[in-house]
Amino acid sequence: MLEKSILLLLLQLSVLGITLGGNVLIWPVDGSHWLNIKIIIDELINKQHNVTVLVSSGAFYIKPISNSYLTYERYKVPFEGEKMLEVIGNFILAWMKNKPTPSTIWRFYQEIGPPIKDFNALNREMCDGVLKNQKLMKKLKKSKFEVLVSDPVFPCGDIIALKLGIPFIYSLKYYPASTVEKHCGKIPYPPSYVPAVLSELTDQMSFTDRIRNFISYHLQDYMFDTLWKSWDAYYSEALGRPTTLCETMGKAEIWLLRTYWDFEFPRPYLPNFEFVGGLHCKPAKPLPKEIEEFVQSSGEHGIVVFSLGSMVKNLTEEKANLIASGLAQIPQKVLWRYQGKKPATLAANTRIYDWIPQNDLLGHPKTKAFITHGGTNGIYEGIYHGVPMVGVPMFADQHDNIAHMKAKGAAVEVNMHTMTSAELRDALKTVIYEPSYKENAMRLSSIHHDQPVKPLDRAVFWIEFVMRHKGAKHLRPAAHNLTWFQYHSLDVIGFLLACMATVIFLVTKCCLFSCRKFGKTGKKKKRE
Amino acid sequence: MLEKSILLLLLQLSVLGITLGGNVLIWPVDGSHWLNIKIIIDELINKQHNVTVLVSSGAFYIKPISNSYLTYERYKVPFEGEKMLEVIGNFILAWMKNKPTPSTIWRFYQEIGPPIKDFNALNREMCDGVLKNQKLMKKLKKSKFEVLVSDPVFPCGDIIALKLGIPFIYSLKYYPASTVEKHCGKIPYPPSYVPAVLSELTDQMSFTDRIRNFISYHLQDYMFDTLWKSWDAYYSEALGRPTTLCETMGKAEIWLLRTYWDFEFPRPYLPNFEFVGGLHCKPAKPLPKEIEEFVQSSGEHGIVVFSLGSMVKNLTEEKANLIASGLAQIPQKVLWRYQGKKPATLAANTRIYDWIPQNDLLGHPKTKAFITHGGTNGIYEGIYHGVPMVGVPMFADQHDNIAHMKAKGAAVEVNMHTMTSAELRDALKTVIYEPSYKENAMRLSSIHHDQPVKPLDRAVFWIEFVMRHKGAKHLRPAAHNLTWFQYHSLDVIGFLLACMATVIFLVTKCCLFSCRKFGKTGKKKKRE
The missing domain is CATH 3.40.50.2000 (Glycogen Phosphorylase B;)
Structure with missing residues (x-):
């Protein structure tokens, strides 16, 4: 059976x-x-x-x-x-x-x-x-x-x-x-x-x-x-x-x-x-108890998720302090993935973690913003859950990724090298309190979710x-069989131009020949 | 409830x-x-x-x-x-x-x-x-x-x-x-x-x-x-x-x-x-009793489905006779959708119908070939059911459609104006008895059926x-906002060429000026 x-x-x-x-x-x-x-x-x-x-x-x-x-x-x-x-x-x-x-x-x-x-x-x-x-x-x-x-x-x-x-x-x-x-x-x-x-x-x-x-x-x-x-x-x-x-x-x-x-x-x-x-995106799972408690303690202000990706382990002490004091100036609670030394300016609203369940946090209803280095995976988790972003790009395609999110109205960029605490704070306030950022992030999210497959x-x-x-040979364009000049039809254009030039040359020659002959006959006639 | x-x-x-x-x-x-x-x-x-x-x-x-x-x-x-x-x-x-x-x-x-x-x-x-x-x-x-x-x-x-x-x-x-x-x-x-x-x-x-x-x-x-x-x-x-x-x-x-x-x-x-x-394609439904009996009577030879579409109601008597006598020369039974006068040369293997259940016939296991004018709908029913075709294109995109099927190895073309009975017969024999035509038609069919949605x-x-x-504005390319010369970057290429020309001109002028000055100094020196 x-x-x-x-x-x-x-x-x-x-x-x-x-x-x-x-x-x-x-x-x-x-x-x-x-x-x-x-x-x-x-x-x-x-x-x-x-x-x-x-x-x-x-x-x-x-x-x-x-x-x-x-x-x-x-x-x-x-x-x-x-x-x-x-x-x-x-x-x-x-x-x-x-x-x-x-x-x-x-x-x-x-x-x-x-x-x-x-x-x-x-x-x-x-x-x-x-x-x-x-x-x-x-x-x-x-x-x-x-x-x-x-x-x-x-x-x-x-x-x-x-x-x-x-x-x-x-x-x-x-x-x-x-x-x-x-x-x-x-x-x-x-x-x-x-x-x-x-x-x-x-x-x-x-x-x-x-x-x-x-x-x-x-x-x-x-x-x-x-x-x-x-x-x-x-x-x-x-x-x-x-x-x-x-x-x-x-x-x-x-x-x-x-x-x-x-x-x-x-x-x-x-x-x-x-x-x-x-x-790689998937629905958020429940958070670990300690994190959930911290998130819930944010009240109506909600939380900010902050990660610079797996490649940046620590920052200079000065930069870390500057960031921490920027984060201290917002009413939201912040969960910061950071493996470096705890900054002196770290306020009570910010907690540092070796690792955070990033996708589950981004999918949490209390999440208001995502500070990201702009790696594609993180950006996509932001899009998936409709979270507006503050981008701090550093290398590879990160600047480009943040430029895309900025153009689509879902992110603000902060320059890693020149930023001040106030700039970071203002960027966060912008994406959290100007409704267009959340709306655009939600629009991107709905586009992402609304696909046939x-x-x-x-x-x-x-x-x-x-x-x-x-x-899947039926999907392979025949362009692969052409050289670059064939692909751009340069040989065809060259040939047609040569044909045109020949025709113009021959017509001109014929005209000149006729004119000369006609001219001579005319002259002859005149003489006669 | x-x-x-x-x-x-x-x-x-x-x-x-x-x-x-x-x-x-x-x-x-x-x-x-x-x-x-x-x-x-x-x-x-x-x-x-x-x-x-x-x-x-x-x-x-x-x-x-x-x-x-x-x-x-x-x-x-x-x-x-x-x-x-x-x-x-x-x-x-x-x-x-x-x-x-x-x-x-x-x-x-x-x-x-x-x-x-x-x-x-x-x-x-x-x-x-x-x-x-x-x-x-x-x-x-x-x-x-x-x-x-x-x-x-x-x-x-x-x-x-x-x-x-x-x-x-x-x-x-x-x-x-x-x-x-x-x-x-x-x-x-x-x-x-x-x-x-x-x-x-x-x-x-x-x-x-x-x-x-x-x-x-x-x-x-x-x-x-x-x-x-x-x-x-x-x-x-x-x-x-x-x-x-x-x-x-x-x-x-x-x-x-x-x-x-x-x-x-x-x-x-x-x-x-x-x-x-x-x-529009869908699985074949059972045939009406009379048609099913005629189809079954074809034995191992199977049947040929023949339609020139809804726009061609009748042919000249000569053309209809020529076609009928071509069809008479194959061992298959033929179901021909034709509203004109019954041709004199019509053999016992061919039956004429005012209308045929084309999709159900093409999906019948006994179907060996499809004679078609090459309209897109018919071609797609042929692809869907994996039936090799003989194309008799007449107007609009029909020649093009048949050219596509020929290139993909699933069809043979017959010229409506010049064809003979023997040509029609040979075309049918080719697509029925040369295995590559059926194989290619089945390949196209499997590509058609194997889509994510x-x-x-x-x-x-x-x-x-x-x-x-x-x-669906997120799918609309920004090319729509450009003029044709902007789209082809002609303004950019023009500008860059102008810049290059200016640089070459200035460099040449400078060289000439220096040469002249150097030349004069040289001459002066010589004189001194």
């Missing part, structure tokens, strides 16, 4: 287009990136797929604990986790010192170049760690994976997939300079209304903004080419034929982008791009689609 | 983002277009919305039968249904005489111009019939509609919506020349790999094809401008401010396009475009979304 029920269930599932028990291989990126792909992995496991994650011996954040559905395949690399952390530290420092504006982007990439080169070197060692480990590659081949899901910010997942002869899918927020989405993914990015990443521009640009955006695109393309060019030789060697990083990336079946139109400005895209921003379900749907159909 | 259950249900529905009991206004187009929007109307009624359809007194196909959820609002126009049928007849005749290829598109539009102008004249009388009927407009305003769904192939729905102060949505397959989607909707159409409508090209183009495509785009844009230009003045007058047809169309909240990637070649689009092709549900979701949120 039970067997019959199981068989019936399996039949129903297959009619509903549900894939059971597939084998998925993951090429992750360590650190906060892991959190995003982990959500997808958990959902794949929920749907009874067997997931194998490739983890290097130098991983510092991913904790390899296998279970019946999840296998961590550990491969050896010649560096330790500390080395990666050191490079990440240098990267953040270089970024914080050199904010990339369109006018400083050149210097910015000069400064950020060395840590990126270090990343590339470690990344290549990771890639070697898998590709040159014949025993591992043999084992992977035997495991009959149906798809590889890769975070492409660290290249290599795509080569592994091609070597195993399986389709691959990307999961990313954006690639530096969007060059990859543009040139390798073939999405058109009109610089007249699509702001370049890291430009902090919005879709409403003045003439000057559009000049800055135009320059920003081209400079970033150039920088990308310079800094990532070295991968072309690696890819060619690994795949045993002349190729480029870009050409290989263009073979991705689906690009799962971790944004959506609640955050992003509307822009063109292609059918093999799926916007799954906020896939939830982001995580869409992400998993397309992974399963690729498993069921061995790819 | 019952009341409590209903309240609970309503609460659950609202949590699930379901809108109950909204008021929807429809601006339809008569004829086969009505069938498509009718599917959406039926689903809206299913979801308990009140739907009002604006029907002119000159409608020849729409049957106004109101019920509790559906109201037909009839308005007076100074023409009869026969007049519209006559113009449609002229349009089809002109089209069948002048097939639009890139080399003949100029002449084609010259010939098709007069019937299009006649359409425009009738269309304007329909528009006047609503806008200048103050009693009707007052009644519509009182009805508090939340959204207007318009088939934009006959303009005016958008003006009515703007006059009523409500958002509007388009439902269409494509607009002539795609000019509207491109210039008014702001979708990029790279001519290097996106074939122009009516070009019969695919996404795999040779250099010559790309030249033809490039020219086709620009000629069609020009023709559109010429033939639809007169609407600009009408729109300006109706809205009481200088505007254009294109500017007004650009205000659509959502564009529901009746194609999908099973049919379409992958190309860029924007977030306010939703591809809902095949929304069914096309009809997505269409209705976005209509309800616009009702819930009073629009």
